[in-house]
Amino acid sequence: MRASSCSAVASWHAALSPPSPESPDTWPLARSSQREQRRRAAQPRSGHSSLSGTVAIPGSKSLSNRALVCAALSTGESTLRGLASGDDTARMVAGLRALGAVIEQHHDGAADLVMRRGIALADASACSVHAALAGTTSRFLVAVAALRVGRTTIDGDVGLRRRPMGDVIRLARALGAEVEELGAPECLPLAVSRGRLQLASADATQLVLTAQGGVSSQFVSATMMIAPLVGGVVVDLPPDMVSRDYLHMTAVVMRAFGAEVDVSDAQVRVGSAPYVGTTYDVDGDWSSASYPFAAAAIVGGDVRVAGVRRESAQPEARFVQVLQSMGCAVRFDADGAVVSRASGQPLGGVDIDMGQMSDLVPTLAVIAACAESPTIIRGVGFIRAKESDRIGDLAKQLRAVGTEVQEKPDGLHIVPRPLHAAVLDTHDDHRLAMSLALLGLRCDGVAVRDPEVVAKSWPNYWQAMASGLGLELRDEPTGAEPIRDEPRR
Structure with missing residues (x-):
């Protein structure tokens, strides 16, 4: 908890102006030192x-982050309309840009953007992502970074460094990626690269993974979203899988971009059909x-x-x-x-x-x-x-x-x-x-x-x-x- 000497009362008067963008070509980031x-x-x-x-x-933060990842892994352009406006979405946009995505944003009051080009999977250069306090962003981008040849360092604020990352680390390693824990075990910061992970090919064998489900379903969602690029994945789900319904949400977004996904109580099955750019409207x-x-x-x-x-x-x-x-x-x-x-x-x-x-x-x-x-x-x-x-x-x-x-x-x-x-x-x-x-x-x-x-x-x-x-x-x-x-x- 942060030390503070201030207090707060109970009656809404004189609202503050919303934070302004850091620069004309970046999504608004609200935190400061x-x-x-x-x-x-x-x-x-x-x-x-x-x-x-x-x-x-605002638009749904959960749908926004999933749509951003799917668009960044698609062939062709995507237009995303009605995106969430918060810091978590800003961190996702910034992270995808750091991984090589070319994103055009509009600043006419509409929460829309165009993904001109997805992430650069073959790029061997090192890059870094700072997720601030965005847990979904950090977990999803660990999986996305596992597709890149180059080393990606992912970190966050102290509060995010306390949050568990073990499940996504294990799933990324099971796919063949290299994940180095740079701080406390199973926490940020992490360094991620493709390692032995094989992208989809004509003779690719569909991988079968087993998830642990006592902390978050975000780790499984992260694996689902990169699965089309590795030839498809089957993830066996434990009976105690928490937030299971979010896996269905992930599947809905993936299907909108052309992926083949089936979610049952016991398994998630993702085929090898590639993502294709599209226009996606984010629900409230x-x-x-x-x-x-x-x-x-x-x-x-x-x-x-x-x-x-x-x-x-x-x-x-x-x-x-x-x-x-x-x-x-x-x-x-x-x-x-x-x-x-x-x-x-x-x-x-x-x-x-x-x-x-x-x-x-x-x-x-x-x-x-x-x-x-x-x-x-x-x-x-x-x-x-x-x-x-x-x-x-x-x-x-x-x-x-x-x-x-x-x-x-x-x-x-x-x-x-x-x-x-x-x-x-x-x-x-x-x-x-x-x-x-x-x-x-x-x-x-x-x-x-x-x-x-x-x-x-x-x-x-x-x-x-x-x-x-x-x-x-x-x-x-x-x-x-x-x-x-x-x-x-």
Whole structure:
């Protein structure tokens, strides 16, 4: 956790401007070695007991990163439209460029780009990639770098260096790639090169690999996406494969670029059909949609999110079913979805396995703290190794506002209690920041430190929520302080 002396309150006033691009030809990167420490909070404008409005969300980060990789491994040009706007996507674009991809970006307000040429597989020169805190980017690019002749060094910020990389290292080595661990075992930094890995040929034999599944499915997705270039791969999946539904999402994106993929409970099979450049439209991000929908659940009213589809490949699309079970109503139209909770309709707790949409555990936990009965969240023990310890750190922050929380090996037991004011730590985790701030809709005096961490996935979060839902932002700078990464305790 980063040391900080700032505090945050609970009422949304005067939003900050979004970060500007580092240069005209690079995607916006929001992090810096120093940043102004702030406290921020949000509440409905005085006189409003319920919410009403429409929130515009970014494109799906998960779909964006998968589409970028597939486009970079395709023959021919690809146009990607509606990409996510956060730092993770910026790091993926920068990483693919470092590997030789030629990417043209538009800066007319549209989140679009053209992949003119993919990565240079035969390039023998050394290159380096810095993924900051982007776990998906680092894991996917380890696999992509395994296709290159030259040595690629992949590193990240201290927080990313703590996250496990063992599964993708083992899978890359099983394909024949050389992976050198330059720091702590099974962590970044890594040096990757093709080694004995053989690209697809007429006499190529399809490889059969076995995945370990207790930490993340991203390692399997990474292997799936490079599989067409090595003649196809079969990956045997363990019964305890976490976030299994993300493998189906990966397959959907791969098929859009021409790949042959089949995903079953026991196996993933990828054929040797090559990727072909295409035009790909990224759906709106269901993870981002969870926050305005949570606001509707907590306060009541009608909140619409534009750009999400009922039939999305994103597992998080099922979150609206969770909200329905808690007492909310959901309806879809041609361009989005509306979540509402009528005045007098109680907000109830749930007992649910969140293993297939684990990124939304913080969102659900905050709603649960505002409900009228307890909630049990199960099946998510692996989220302790996310950007933060999303069980322990989340529980600590909920207790700070008065909620009764029990940590379980695989989740949380949340009992609503009267809330009180507190300044909450984000633990440098964008999802904790976006979720915990919503407590200010129920209780004055709740605020979050370091609100700018939302840049990882949704740089415009504060402005979008304030303008779309009529919320007030309070933003109070408390002076500049260097970022200090400390070991997680």
